[in-house]
Amino acid sequence: MSHVYEWRDGTVIPDPFTGLEIxxxxxxxxxxxxxxxxxLVRxxxxxxxxEEQIETSVTVVVxxxxxxxxxxxxxxxxQA
Incomplete structure (x- = not known):
């Protein structure tokens, strides 16, 4: 079964953490x-x-x- 996550504004997306024990x-x-x-996405x-600009920016930051x-x-x- 696919799990979803709902933001405060009502936007629903697939939960990328499905299956992980958190x-x-x-x-x-x-x-x-x-x-x-x-x-941030909004x-x-x-x-x-x-998307290309986002990928470039994330690469620089990371x-x-x-x-x-x-x-x-x-x-x-x-020092250790």
């Missing part, structure tokens, strides 16, 4: 994350941002975070 302690955080993503759509995270991990490892 600890109870994370449910509120996951809900906030979903709501934030829904707002904002991007209303601004006319294309690569930047990756570099920052690796620097932090390496620094901590050297």
């Amino acid at each position: 600890p109870d302690a994370l449910h509120a955080s996951l809900h906030r994350h979903r709501e934030n993503l829904a707002r 904002s991007l759509q209303s601004a006319g941002v294309s 690569e930047s975070y990756r570099d920052e995270l690796l620097r932090a991990i390496k620094t901590i490892m050297r």
Whole structure:
């Protein structure tokens, strides 16, 4: 059976987390994350941002975070 998730505004989408066992302690955080993503999608759509532009932006952000995270991990490892 396919599960769905309904946003506060009534938008219904397939739940991408179907089948995953999510600890109870994370449910509120996951809900906030979903709501934030829904707002982001609506904002991007209303601004006319294309999927290609979104993919490029996400790639830049993730690569930047990756570099920052690796620097932090390496620094901590050297200090340990």
